[in-house]
Amino acid sequence: MEMIGQLLDRRYRIVQVLSSGAFGQTYLAADTRRPGHPQCVVKQLRPPNNNSNTLKTALRLFRQEAEILERLGKHDQIPQLLAYFEDHNQFYLIEEFVSGQPLMKELVPGVPWSEEQVILLIEDILEILVFVHDNQVIHRDVNPSNLIRRKSDKKLVLIDFGSVKEVSTRLADGNGQGLRTIATGTPFYMPIEQFQGHPQYNSDIYAVGMIAIQAITGLEASDLPKLQDPNLSSTGELSWQSYAKVSAGLTQVIDRMVHPYYSKRYLTVIDVLDDLRKATGRSGFNINKLKSFPIYQEEKKPIPWPKIIAITTTGLVSLIVIFGLLQVLNRPDPVKAENALKRGVEKVNQGDPKGAIRAFNQAIKFNPNNPEAYHKRANAYYDLKEYEQALADYTKAIELNPKYVNAYFNRGLTRYDMSDLSGALADFNQVLKQEPQDGDAFYKRGLIHYDLEDYTAAINDYNTVLRLQPKESKVYRARGTALVKSGDLQAGMADYTEAIRLEPKNPIGYYDRGRARFHLGDYQGALADYNTVLQIDPNNSEAYANRCSVYINLWDYDQAIKDCTEAINRTPNEVAYNNRCIANLNLKDYPKAIEDCSKAIEIKGDDYKAYSNRGLARSAAQDYEGAIADYTQGININPNDAEAYGNRAQVHVRMKNYDKAIADYVQAIRLKPNYAAAYYGRGLVRVEIGDKSGAISDFEQAGKLYLEQGLTGGYKDAQFQIKRLQSGS
Structure with missing residues (x-):
């Protein structure tokens, strides 16, 4: 059920999802019974099922934990528990919100x-x-x-x-x-x-x-x-x-x-x-000490001293005469300047930016102190993607008029396109300083924060835009993507859904929601979204490549190959080749799998996933040396790939290199402590080398992790190995 806007216990109005996970969700809410509707945190805890014994036990445990939190909340630096209750077999804790x-x-x-x-x-x-x-x-x-x-x-x-x-x-x-x-x-x-x-x-x-x-x-x-x-x-x-x-x-x-x-x-x-x-050597501890913590601040550029031009007294009179003549010759002509400016605007409207620049050059020649002429010429340069010239003109316009909001805005766009994110951020900060209700500036600044991986700041900017412009579908999509990147897939998906409601014929919303559903494991939902994308935009190669990945997870490998082939025919890319490699691997067509992964590597030489997948294909084809080489290359590119270590360990086992296999399993577990298959694989190796107690310990840990992850088949396999070892068979 969608919780945003719901009123819990006839008191707490849910306003925002803060986080979600296997144990439930956490929301920001408003307490409607207190003056000013102060914010609070609502933690929803979901029992795994509605079995009566489960619910009875859940209620008992929930009350015990609530009493503990109530006791702890008396400390000034622990949030106070404000209330707790049960509603429709869901349990809720209401806690103080800490700003x-x-x-x-x-x-x-x-x-x-x-x-x-x-x-x-x-x-x-x-x-x-x-x-x-x-x-x-x-x-x-x-x-x-x-x-x-x-x-x-x-x-x-x-x-x-x-x-x-x-x-x-x-x-x-x-x-x-x-x-x-x-x-x-x-x-x-x-x-x-x-x-x-x-x-x-x-x-x-x-x-x-x-x-x-x-x-x-x-x-x-x-x-x-x-x-x-x-x-x-x-x-x-x-x-x-x-x-x-x-x-x-x-x-x-x-x-x-x-x-x-x-x-x-x-x-x-x-x-x-x-x-x-x-x-x-400290005498004691005082929690009220003055503390200094590292905080990122925008670097303040030193203000340059004015350039002082020294003129010697020798020949001063001559210089004054010459200067006077130059002043007469170059005196601003406002009429000619205005006419040239109008011609430039006409050229822009006719789609002739180069002709516009020639006209704006004349306008600036006849009146070099008009910031509008520089701004319009900058816009023409921007349309031609001549960003250095555009940047120089926007800067000159700002020098002539330090409150020129549009020049700051457009210079921010230019700097963004030039990948000068800090400069672009400074420009949009200036826009918002002068125009604090400029929704477009908040949106652009949100995009910059996102590119800087400051997802919280990006979300805050998008929130502001939506308060000012509540029907902007692109902003919902942007906020959804920032929420997904910050780890809140459910909230991101809710934003994508709202974007679709506002703009049902735009394929981007469906595409983004399909990706979120895929990462949540909702493959049928992702499939439905990608189907819609391809109905609206039949030539969307990325949607074909992603739907191919969905079909792989639904074990429909033949359909996956068809979709990846469609993607490759439109836009050959490493993602489509990689996915088709996996599909062919699952169909045991190892030569085609190796060929596809090799194509992915040709397109993107540092694609560690392609090396890992080709390693799987070569291993299945019993080319163990080739598999080891591929896994090693993948690890060199990405030393944090736990699965690559685990896969290489399996090949070492087939080659009876047990010491190397154990070393790889150890590293895989270091990188991914919940890697159940690595514990299970190391257990099998320890059986081979006669380390019975070590093997049992590994199988026990593997079984526990498999159960936590809902992989009952793996859990049963681990239990079987433990019983076999304990019985001596």
Whole structure:
């Protein structure tokens, strides 16, 4: 059911989707019973089914967790639980809305924090966790997205307790007795015991240590798993010190915080704070300290000194006479200038931009101080895609008239087309400073924020446009794409649907929604959308290529090949060849699969997916050396491709290179900790080399992950292997 606009408990009006996931959705709502309708957060928790025992258990667990959150909300830096209730077998928590930005925004890749800033950060988070742990609660999901820098006082607020998610995970089966070992949390910040479903209080300490490493090294979150030293792979220790200049004392504290074995980690938050004080020579901790955090600000360009032209007194009189003559000869002629300007406009209207430029040249010659003439000539240059000349003329127009809004707007467009995103952003900021209700400027600035990967800022700009122009379908599409990029596929799909409602004959809305549905696993919905695109635009090669991918996921490989061939016949590209390669591979036509993947590589030499897919085809054709070469090339292009390591491991197994196979499986698991097939494959290798206990451990982990991911076939296979090993057969 579409929740936007719904009134929950006859009080909370849903206004926006904040996030969605396997456990339910989170919304922004307005409390209609309080003065001013203040905002609040609504968390919806969905039981997996409507079985009476499940619902009874769900209600009990839900009330327990709500009582815990109510107790925790007494802390100033934890959102207050305002209410909780059940409605139509759905459970809702109403929490205080914290206005601010997530810590994730402050952790800018490539911009490491100073040691002092990191110490303050560790203190701030741990001082909240003292209260949490004192209340016998493990947060389970401490990460930069769940730490909000509150706008009012700049303090960190800890949100989104993972214990609430366990209400859903405990209900994994229909009897309400579901597995209690399913891990909740964010993988980059989770220690091994939490992956295994056995979180400890110091699992939260590990998460804080990982955040500290991310801050002090300036690394991206996705790079944290790669810090595991290959020379220390058996212990799981992290090798991060070479990425930062850190004192020995702080290094020792962080290393103990992130020790892979919880028994060797700090046991309590107080222990960490005490050691941190001793290591840094600090007398104590004060949460009201003045803090300085890295914030991106637009660079202010120095104002150039005026150029001073020095004229010697020698010959001064002669210069004055000459200057006077020049003034007479070049005196502005407003009549001629105006006539030339009109001729230029006529040429523009006739579609003759070059003739227009010649006329505008005359207008500027007769009146060099008219900003409009420069602006119109710039527009003509822009139409000819002569962006450097257009930029110079827009800049001159602005020099002559610093409040020339249209010149700022058009210079912003020019800079955008020249890929000068920061310059374009500055120009549209100037437009909005003078015209704060200019919807077009907000839209263009949103596009720039999107290209800069600042999806939150882009969404905010699109929100403003839609308040000013609520029926702009292109803005719904743009906001939908930004929402999808930010990870909120459901909200993005809702925007695409609204764009389609406003403009039902425009294929772009269907195309975008088809992509969102595909990524949500709704292949039938994606198929319907791509069908509509091709009804409206029968020559859309991208729609054919994407529908080919849909058919592959629906196991209709013959139809997939037809669509990819249609795409290739119209516009040969690596995506269509890659998809047809996969379809041929599934039909066991390995020579054609290899040929298609080779074509994809010819078109795009750094297409690591094409190398990986060709590796699969060569492996299936028993060309193991060729497969190894392809997987290795793909890994060289993209060292973060866990599947490539897993696939190469399988080939090593076929070649009986068990040591190399295990090494590849280990790396695959480091890159993708929930990679069930890698655990299962490593288990099979350990069976071959006689490591029975290691094999059982891997099969147990594989089974747990398969079950979490809803892959019951894989779970049954893992259980079969465990029983076979335990029985000695």
